[in-house]
Amino acid sequence: MAKIKNVVLASQKRDVADACARAIGVGEQLIEAMRPHYSVESLEYIAYLAVGRTMILYGESLELAYQKHVKSSRRTNANSKVFERQMQIVESLENLLNTGLQSIEKMHQLSDVDWTWITQINARWYARKFGIQQSATMTDQAFNRCLLELMNMAHRLMEAGWDQSAIQAYSNHAKHHLETLSDIYEETQRVGSPTYLRLFHASGYSAKEKVALVMQQMGARIDTNGMLQLTGYRFDPQMPPHSVFLERFAATVKAAYPRGLDSEKNPDVSKEVLKIIHQFRMYIDRQNIRYVRMFFEGATDLEKLLVYGQTHRLLFSQTSRLHNRFSDQHAFSGQINDKVTTKNGLSEFIVNVETGEFVTQWDVLQEKNGQVGIFSDDYQPDSLAGKKMVETESFNYSKNPQEHPLFDVIPANAKKGLEHDLKIAAKKYWKSETWVVNGGRYVEKYTKKSDYKIFEK
Known part of the structure; x- marks a missing residue:
């Protein structure tokens, strides 16, 4: 992380913005470029989509890290832990990106490839989509577990017949109750409960x-x-x-x-x-x-x-x-x-x-x-x-x-x-x-x- 951190600390605002924009742009271009060439169910599609999402997440996290660095440098009593925490996220995404690129190189050696990085990226992408924030008291492991649980719940709600509008309303509500997700989901199976009413009202x-x-x-x-x-x-x-x-x-x-x-x-x-x-x-x-x-x-x-x-x-x-x-x-x-x-x-x-x-x-x-x-x-x-x-x-x-x-x-x-x-x-x-x-x-x-x-x- 030290290398990335030093780059952020030494960079000017325009340089960071350009680097972030390039990362995000590459990610978006990758996603668009590969769509016509693969089936949405193919491993190639899933892998390239995850890499594209990783690039976007990486660029956005890098930009946020720089913003926190600038903010902390202007305040004498600023908490450097916030910046350090954001840099950990950047490093984690960089590691996932490297893992993803290596996995694609070994695409046809299925026995030698670990695809769990895709699950982690999809979970973070889900968090980005619904603005889900990790609380200061929640560990990375617990947060990732909650994200995966939320994604699984969204899939089950779809299987239960709910449309995307209802599922989005559920996710927007559940993100405020990460500590009690199982209770919130259980309400979706009790007709007339506050959560069921929320889905029923939001459905298109x-x-x-x-x-x-x-x-x-x-x-x-x-x-x-x-x-x-x-x-x-x-x-x-x-x-x-x-x-x-x-x-x-x-x-x-x-x-x-x-x-x-x-x-x-x-x-x-x-x-x-x-x-x-x-x-x-x-x-x-x-x-x-x-x-x-x-x-x-x-x-x-x-x-x-x-x-x-x-x-x-x-x-x-x-x-x-x-x-x-x-x-x-x-x-x-x-x-x-x-x-x-x-x-x-x-x-x-x-x-x-x-x-x-x-x-x-x-x-x-x-x-x-x-x-x-x-x-x-x-x-x-x-x-x-x-x-x-x-x-x-x-x-x-x-x-x-x-x-x-x-x-x-x-x-x-x-x-x-x-x-x-x-x-x-x-x-x-x-x-x-x-x-x-x-x-x-x-x-x-x-x-x-x-x-x-x-x-x-």
């Missing part, structure tokens, strides 16, 4: 492609019972019912299918795709139910929900008519269940006001070997369990009065064939009452939180 895919990507990553498929199964990624357990991701996903669904989810309005879309997107809401419901039950204290589901509502506003004014059913064997007894929604009206909970428990199909459905369904002979669609199956909550893709029927109400009609078979069968027995003003018997008894019995004191 169309709305329809984004929806399809989420379904693909979560392993969405319709089973022989017409029910959606998710066998891939899972929701982030800490994703709340009011999450930004759920809002953006709902908006993306609306943008992807502006005519709604009715198959009659989408003749160019397969019914299975529409069925998957429609039933996907029930898995959002499961996440919401689990979130409230897991993270909040209370003797009942309602008490836990109200604790959640202390920090995130809840609405109690939505109609609950479709969530209070009756059958030939079980007469209509007025409103017992009430609908509670998040402020944005998307996530909803159905609460039995008398017991304080959620009314949800997820207390009826069973899970076995990673599959969701009914795996016992005890269940009957005309039973009270079947009643829960149809009175259950349902995430809304829109609360806009014009859009809500198209995305949430009409697709839920059993005749449309988008519901799973268990719910379709139960709806044959459990009917909803019409409003009193229309000649029926239904009256909305609960229109605000204070109407609940637990507040009567």
Whole structure:
């Protein structure tokens, strides 16, 4: 390093600039010159590309070293360690360049050539591309390890279906968290996590492609019972019912299918795709139910929900008519269940006001070997369990009065064939009452939180 150091110390600004420009120019010319002559997968291409990148990195590092030398020479109390550190980088690049040139000379003696220098250069090039800086406390070995890990993560994200815009957003975020890279990457496989949201938002895919990507990553498929199964990624357990991701996903669904989810309005879309997107809401419901039950204290589901509502506003004014059913064997007894929604009206909970428990199909459905369904002979669609199956909550893709029927109400009609078979069968027995003003018997008894019995004191 002493030779290079002396050159830098003795050089004038113009001399250094010329030397750096030549190194960078040679690197760029080398990269451009060899492209037409080699396959992008050939060893020659990879080797020459790495040499070209090394020349550019070398020139830029040499120029930076000179800048730090000039800066330190102007200050009496300047820290020479910064300059020394930069010179170590220059020397390292020079060594890699020499190794690269020697490797190319021995191109056809594969057994005698060490190609690890290419990996090191590609890692440094990745750092240059995304402006990744090595902290003062991180060793060279640890930094190189992080760079290689980041490159590997970027490759895996590509395999998972993300486009370059999303991958770049991930790299720009991850470079600030080099000490916890594994945690950041793990979030990419938890739908709705802060990191997953970052990728979803940054992606340049169309709305329809984004929806399809989420379904693909979560392993969405319709089973022989017409029910959606998710066998891939899972929701982030800490994703709340009011999450930004759920809002953006709902908006993306609306943008992807502006005519709604009715198959009659989408003749160019397969019914299975529409069925998957429609039933996907029930898995959002499961996440919401689990979130409230897991993270909040209370003797009942309602008490836990109200604790959640202390920090995130809840609405109690939505109609609950479709969530209070009756059958030939079980007469209509007025409103017992009430609908509670998040402020944005998307996530909803159905609460039995008398017991304080959620009314949800997820207390009826069973899970076995990673599959969701009914795996016992005890269940009957005309039973009270079947009643829960149809009175259950349902995430809304829109609360806009014009859009809500198209995305949430009409697709839920059993005749449309988008519901799973268990719910379709139960709806044959459990009917909803019409409003009193229309000649029926239904009256909305609960229109605000204070109407609940637990507040009567």
